[in-house]
Amino acid sequence: KNSSAAVSERQSQLAQFYGCQEPRAERSIREMTLLRHVARLRPASSTSSAAAARPLSTMPTSSSAKHETWRGDDETDNLPMVKRRDGTMDVIGNNRGFVDYDRNPEAYRPPMERVTDWAELNAEPHDSVERIVQAARCMDCGTPFCQTHTGCPVNNLIPEFNSLVYQNQWRQALDRLHQTNNFPEFTGRVCPAPCEGACVAGLIDSPVTIKNMEYAIVERGFQEGWIVPRVPESRTGFSVAVVGSGPAGLAAADVLNQQGHKVTVYEREDRPGGLLMYGIPNMKLDKETVIRRIRLLEEEGIEFICNAEIGRNVGVDAIRATNDAVVLATGATVPRDLDVPGREAEGIHFAMEFLTKNQKRLLMTRDGTLESAWDDTAITAEGMDVIVIGGGDTGTDCIGTSMRHRCKSVVNFELMGRPPDARDTNNPWPEWPKVYGVDYGHAEVQAVFGQDPREYGVITTSFLKDEATGRVTGLRTSDAKLGPSGVEIVPDSEREWPADLVLLAMGFVSPEQQIADHLGLDRDERDNIKAGYGDYRASLEGVFAAGDCRRGQSLVVWAINEGRGAALKCDEYLKRVASQAKMAA
Numbered sequence: 001k002n003s004s005a006a007v008s009e010r011q012s013q014l015a016q017f018y019g020c021q022e023p024r025a026e027r028s029i030r031e032m033t034l035l036r037h038v039a040r041l042r043p044a045s046s047t048s049s050a051a052a053a054r055p056l057s058t059m060p061t062s063s064s065a066k067h068e069t070w071r072g073d074d075e076t077d078n079l080p081m082v083k084r085r086d087g088t089m090d091v092i093g094n095n096r097g098f099v100d101y102d103r104n105p106e107a108y109r110p111p112m113e114r115v116t117d118w119a120e121l122n123a124e125p126h127d128s129v130e131r132i133v134q135a136a137r138c139m140d141c142g143t144p145f146c147q148t149h150t151g152c153p154v155n156n157l158i159p160e161f162n163s164l165v166y167q168n169q170w171r172q173a174l175d176r177l178h179q180t181n182n183f184p185e186f187t188g189r190v191c192p193a194p195c196e197g198a199c200v201a202g203l204i205d206s207p208v209t210i211k212n213m214e215y216a217i218v219e220r221g222f223q224e225g226w227i228v229p230r231v232p233e234s235r236t237g238f239s240v241a242v243v244g245s246g247p248a249g250l251a252a253a254d255v256l257n258q259q260g261h262k263v264t265v266y267e268r269e270d271r272p273g274g275l276l277m278y279g280i281p282n283m284k285l286d287k288e289t290v291i292r293r294i295r296l297l298e299e300e301g302i303e304f305i306c307n308a309e310i311g312r313n314v315g316v317d318a319i320r321a322t323n324d325a326v327v328l329a330t331g332a333t334v335p336r337d338l339d340v341p342g343r344e345a346e347g348i349h350f351a352m353e354f355l356t357k358n359q360k361r362l363l364m365t366r367d368g369t370l371e372s373a374w375d376d377t378a379i380t381a382e383g384m385d386v387i388v389i390g391g392g393d394t395g396t397d398c399i400g401t402s403m404r405h406r407c408k409s410v411v412n413f414e415l416m417g418r419p420p421d422a423r424d425t426n427n428p429w430p431e432w433p434k435v436y437g438v439d440y441g442h443a444e445v446q447a448v449f450g451q452d453p454r455e456y457g458v459i460t461t462s463f464l465k466d467e468a469t470g471r472v473t474g475l476r477t478s479d480a481k482l483g484p485s486g487v488e489i490v491p492d493s494e495r496e497w498p499a500d501l502v503l504l505a506m507g508f509v510s511p512e513q514q515i516a517d518h519l520g521l522d523r524d525e526r527d528n529i530k531a532g533y534g535d536y537r538a539s540l541e542g543v544f545a546a547g548d549c550r551r552g553q554s555l556v557v558w559a560i561n562e563g564r565g566a567a568l569k570c571d572e573y574l575k576r577v578a579s580q581a582k583m584a585a
Helices: 004-017 029-041 128-136 158-166 170-180 184-190 210-224 247-258 275-279 287-299 316-321 351-367 392-404 440-449 514-519 556-584
Strands: 080-083 089-091 239-243 262-266 303-305 325-328 348-350 385-389 409-414 454-456 458-465 472-483 486-489 495-498 501-504 508-510 543-545
Touching (some): 080 128, 128 158, 128 210, 184 210, 184 556, 247 556, 275 287, 275 351, 287 303, 287 351, 316 514, 325 556, 348 351, 351 501, 392 440, 409 458, 458 486, 472 501
Parallel strands (some): 239 262, 239 325, 262 303, 325 543, 348 501, 385 409, 385 501, 409 454
Antiparallel strands (some): 458 472, 472 495
């Protein structure tokens, strides 16, 4: 076997060959082997082959404990040897990676640890060896369903960036990722990963860890300094107003700015980011991640105007008069209510009100402005029996937030029955798998209280309240089942549940109507702004709509898709206006 001195000497020679400022003995074994292969192919005068390469960390982590590394006399056989499913040891290969290696997603921190803070759920990321193993599991399919309409809404080039990570070409992987996704640091944290539901490997086995890979690539880009402001070289002279700074608005603003237009984003809250800033809790998406991207967009020339509610303190007509086009990305913010007896009781809140106020309090605490700026309207679950009505991501976020408030108990009502453990016959691959799962909030309740918080097939029939104080004291429910005519109440199944705080997380029905009313925009049967998908033009010339205000409540990744699409159509419109003006002149 090679002595450490001999290995160090070869590393120093290679470092000098590639013009490294400092020889790195801790260079990853895989990286050094790749450099050796390149060294044999290039003349001694070439220095371009690894100029962008960076050493990967080889510090031992929990995920690398099962990997065994063997160094042989043959320099071409110097890669990490890892254990495969059949028990044998061999170097990492991607020809049969999906057969040889198990799926190993990055873990969350233990529930009993994370409920005590507001830090992100994710534990330490995988080491470099495990990252290559997981990238090797990608099948490089002839038809990659992960990036089609059944998978990723922004059509990420998933097999390509997995292959580049496997080859340790992280900079190129980042370039591929940014071709289709403006903000992979958001989707890499909060997206439910429909790409993984459509992964071909998942047809008979476990899918590739696409979401983890996406986040690892973009974070590597920030760490290495590869993601820097891209200031357009020239400006068109056109100005565009984007109303709303959620994922759709930010994506539209980014694309339009890169086309050379002057972009101003209007946000009614005190900080940009919309749903990303206030609707998604900090433990799922750290707000420093959002702030980092906002600052980058500002450095690229985008202007953000906060505390600007169009139709209230900023006139709609003024916006149109001072801009050549308007992109509406206001989201779907009208929550679905529960119109049953006792709804007027105090202590019943919409989920987004609860989550937003909590996040504002956290940010004020961080900024040191809590005492001076807080208006004492906090909604706390501390010491309370909490009932969350409605499942999905928002319901889970309410559960997780209540747990961090140190609630007394938490129960989650879901109208539909418990999903199956595996795909049903009417839910075939590559559709999104409608199966039973345990999200982070459910796991935290299980760890603290010893049981899953979810109650399936439950419909709320009335709220109970203290007549003296007007506060909610409980709920009355019945069991529900899905019948031929829809949801049916099961006779003689009435129950009562204690509750000091009730959170309504039943989704959203439509965007707010002030702007559409003022502009006289056409709307569809669900009160969304009427604009065709792929076209995005509203019924008024120069006005475009994107995201949830157009399609209805949906995912962050769909909002990015629509923001990008609407921006391109808006750019086409402005170019047509410029062409017509030139012809008229």
